[in-house]
Amino acid sequence: MSQQKQIQLAKRPKGLPTKDVFHFETVDIPVPQDGEVLIQTKYVSVDPYMRGRMQDTKSYTPPFKLNEVIQGGVVGEVVESKSPQFEKGDFVLGFLGWQEYSTAKAESLTKIDPSIAPLSYYLGILGMPGQTAYFGLLAIGQPKEGETVVISGAAGAVGSVVGQIAKIKGAHVVGIAGSDDKLAYLKELGFDETINYKTTNDLNDAIEKACPNGVDVYFDNVGGEISDAVMNHLNRFARIPVCGAISSYNISTSEDIGPRVQTKLIKTSALMQGFIVANYSDRFGEAAKDLAQWVKEDKLTYKETIIEGFDNIPDAFLGLFKGENVGKQLVKIS
Amino acid sequence: MSQQKQIQLAKRPKGLPTKDVFHFETVDIPVPQDGEVLIQTKYVSVDPYMRGRMQDTKSYTPPFKLNEVIQGGVVGEVVESKSPQFEKGDFVLGFLGWQEYSTAKAESLTKIDPSIAPLSYYLGILGMPGQTAYFGLLAIGQPKEGETVVISGAAGAVGSVVGQIAKIKGAHVVGIAGSDDKLAYLKELGFDETINYKTTNDLNDAIEKACPNGVDVYFDNVGGEISDAVMNHLNRFARIPVCGAISSYNISTSEDIGPRVQTKLIKTSALMQGFIVANYSDRFGEAAKDLAQWVKEDKLTYKETIIEGFDNIPDAFLGLFKGENVGKQLVKIS
Structure with missing residues (x-):
């Protein structure tokens, strides 16, 4: 052979x-x-x-x-x-x-x-999507107990893991997704609040209600208007792991226009960090171990x-x- | 009395x-x-x-x-x-x-x-403007020898110090300002390249020429279209201390519209960090000592x-x- x-x-x-x-x-x-x-x-x-x-x-x-x-x-x-x-x-x-x-x-x-x-x-769960969730949330987002973590694209392979890890870390977790089925799935996974961005009349208002204490971590999978809205609710020293911008993938650069973020970042001393999981390849083992442990303990549904x-x-x-x-x-x- | x-x-x-x-x-x-x-x-x-x-x-x-x-x-x-x-x-x-x-x-x-x-x-130089330059550049920008540092609002109280510290750290330093007098001043201070954004026909092109190896650190004092242009030239793992957005101060939020940054951050794993100097108040002494030493050694003109x-x-x-x-x-x- x-x-x-x-x-x-x-x-x-x-x-x-x-x-x-x-x-x-x-x-x-x-x-x-x-x-x-x-x-x-x-x-x-x-x-x-x-x-x-x-x-x-x-x-x-x-x-x-x-x-x-x-x-x-x-x-x-x-x-x-x-x-x-x-x-x-x-x-x-x-x-x-x-x-x-x-x-x-x-x-x-x-x-x-x-x-x-x-x-x-x-x-x-132990590979690319799980590792992306792990490092984006823990290395960049660094949620502390009681903080509010908002996740866009929350029902995706990455977002659904981000939300579950954020719950393990004791955060108030808010997921944004595009269908009621997905919202029900997020509730199953333990998300505290969910927002259907397709049926919500006023996204700004919905975020404010779901995040009474503001947003400490925004795990961004989508970019576009959803992110524009979340950026209005940042707390001081907020962290924004920028993981994906699916709303921009099918439009040209010249069409991807929105509110500038600079003044929002200055007023809150917030951090935005783009990343790909490969940046953390030398820490793969550490993440796999934690993720496997959480799966074993049924803290992470997969x-x-x-x-x-x-x-x-x-x-x-x-x-x-x-x-x-x-x-x-x-x-x-x- | x-x-x-x-x-x-x-x-x-x-x-x-x-x-x-x-x-x-x-x-x-x-x-x-x-x-x-x-x-x-x-x-x-x-x-x-x-x-x-x-x-x-x-x-x-x-x-x-x-x-x-x-x-x-x-x-x-x-x-x-x-x-x-x-x-x-x-x-x-x-x-x-x-x-x-x-x-x-x-x-x-x-x-x-x-x-x-x-x-x-x-x-x-040892107070607010000097400290702002010091921490924005060194704590967030972290320029390494041979890297390219671009500064907008470069002739201001903060920008002019940022450029000089970046030179001390061995960077290729590019200043963007709005008059030829200011450009001459930046050259006196040791900036490697200067761009007059008011008289340059194509800012994108001017940045590309002034930064043949791309942009590693962008110290942003202005926001707006100047920053939009610099964001097109980021290197992998670029750092952007967001210090000021003077271009936005006199317009309403709804007018401050431009290209979204998310895809640019993802493609380069770049970091944007808003800050105010008060965030670093516990390290004031350290900065004052370094800045005073550089002034004494004539490395910093004030x-x-x-x-x-x-x-x-x-x-x-x-x-x-x-x-x-x-x-x-x-x-x-x-």
């Missing part, structure tokens, strides 16, 4: 991606060089952000290349090691291709511990949907845009 | 303040209570920001009250102490009234050392204009708006 399947980007989608965006190719299994390991793919993560990388525009991650293997979060097993950092049988998390086997430099991989949590969790079979990766990805998944969507490779 | 002169706010000015805004009153010299000291006024600071406090609008400092003594930065000598923290003959910096004598709680005063620098310096006589305080203040002062304007009380 020296050959394997891989999935390439055949063309750049317009609007909703379709199956013909993907191309299955049979290629040689690569041979690890010095300092590298060979990894057998166990779980593949499919995520909405990958849609963005299919487009040919500049961001903090470069676009996928046409006719090359698509890359994303993967959990795999080391089957051959030419690095002292890993042994055969180790499990790793990496940013790897949609293929059955990958080689990678040892330093680009994170060893993961299957005794702490199921392997799949390292692509969800849902995942797992489809089996390499060939089903495209369907799993396309399903994201039809709302087919409950919680994190993964593909298990047999 | 049990009476003294004080200057009260007689009415709120419209447009440029005039002399009839002020009223001289003779009042009793106050008697210090337990924990207080009695201070003889030596130097009074007159500052443009005080114009704002003459208006009845909300900000981080409340407006001056009508028919009460006007307050500002004062250096004085302790003439009677009912606090173990101070002795007769100590010199102090405080936020005190425009009057010949004041009482104040010991904890609201900072002891100053006349052996480090002339007393008057504690109201300028200009002051001193008028003598209590009765001349209103004229000194009104002169600020006629551009009569070179550098920091003070009044020495005989």
Whole structure:
């Protein structure tokens, strides 16, 4: 067995991606060089952000290349090691291709511990979304007991974890989301107050009512008018982890206009900090341990949907845009 | 001698303040209570920001009250102490009234050392403007050798010190100001590049040319379109101390509209931090020591204009708006 399947980007989608965006190719299994390991793919993560990388525009991650293997979060097993950092049988998390086997430099991989949590969790609650929530909230937001934490995009993979961690830290937690179903879900997760920004007549007013003591931490997943409104309610020394700006993703820069933030920041000595989870990669282990512990203690609710079979990766990805998944969507490779 | 002169706010000015805004009153010299000291006024600071406090609008400092003594930065000598923290003959910096004598709680005063620098310096380069520059740049901006620091409002009392400290720290320093005279002054102070935002056709282009390696620190004194332009050139992990937004002071909130910053912060993992110098009051001594040392070593150029006589305080203040002062304007009380 020296050959394997891989999935390439055949063309750049317009609007909703379709199956013909993907191309299955049979290629040689690569041979690890010095300092590298060979990894057998166990779980593949499919995520909405990958849609963005299919487009040919500049961001903090470069676009996928046409006719090359698509890359994303993967959990795999080391089957051959030419690095002292890993042994055969180790499990790793990496940013790897949609293929059955990958080689990678040892330093680009994170060893993961299957005794702490199921392997799949390292692509969800213990992986990118969980880690993003963890570091954005705790390293930047730093909520103290009794403070008010507002989260936009609160029902998303990141926002729902942010709110639960904020509750663990003793904060008054307010979630903003766009449907009553989502609001009900947030209530289930223990959010104190929820706001449906689509049906609220006066967002400013709704925030004021939900935050009688003002806003100490605003975890911003969306940008746009929702953030404009929250910025009117900042307390002194408020912290704003800026995680996403989904309201801006589909409009041009020249259309993304709103109230300037400078005077609001000066009046409150508030902090806004943009971040991506990769900034904290050296503290991955610390976060995984805390998150796993909270899951174990049922303080952190986590849902995942797992489809089996390499060939089903495209369907799993396309399903994201039809709302087919409950919680994190993964593909298990047999 | 049990009476003294004080200057009260007689009415709120419209447009440029005039002399009839002020009223001289003779009042009793106050008697210090337990924990207080009695201070003889030596130097009074007159500052443009005080114009704002003459208006009845909300900000981080409340407006001056009508028919009460006007307050500002004062250096004085302790003439009677009912606090173990101070002795007769100590010199102090405080936020005190425009009057010949004041009482104040010991904890609201900072002891100053006349052996480090002339007393008057504690109201300028070692005082509010110098301290604002020091903490905004060093505590928030944290410039590293070889990094690029851009300063708006660069020729002001704060901006001109920021640029000089940034040079001391080995940065490439770019100043933005509004006249060629100011640009010449910045060059004298050692700024590497200067931009006249009033005569530059394309501010974006000018910033790009002045900052071939991008912007690591943007010390923002002005907000508005100048800041909108600088925000397009941020490097990864850029830091933006937000010190002032003078472009917004004379317009309504609903007019202060511009490009949203969220996506720019996310793409660069940049930090914006609003602040006022009072946030760092417990580190005043540390800053005063460094600033005094740099002045002594001629690394920091500092200009002051001193008028003598209590009765001349209103004229000194009104002169600020006629551009009569070179550098920091003070009044020495005989």
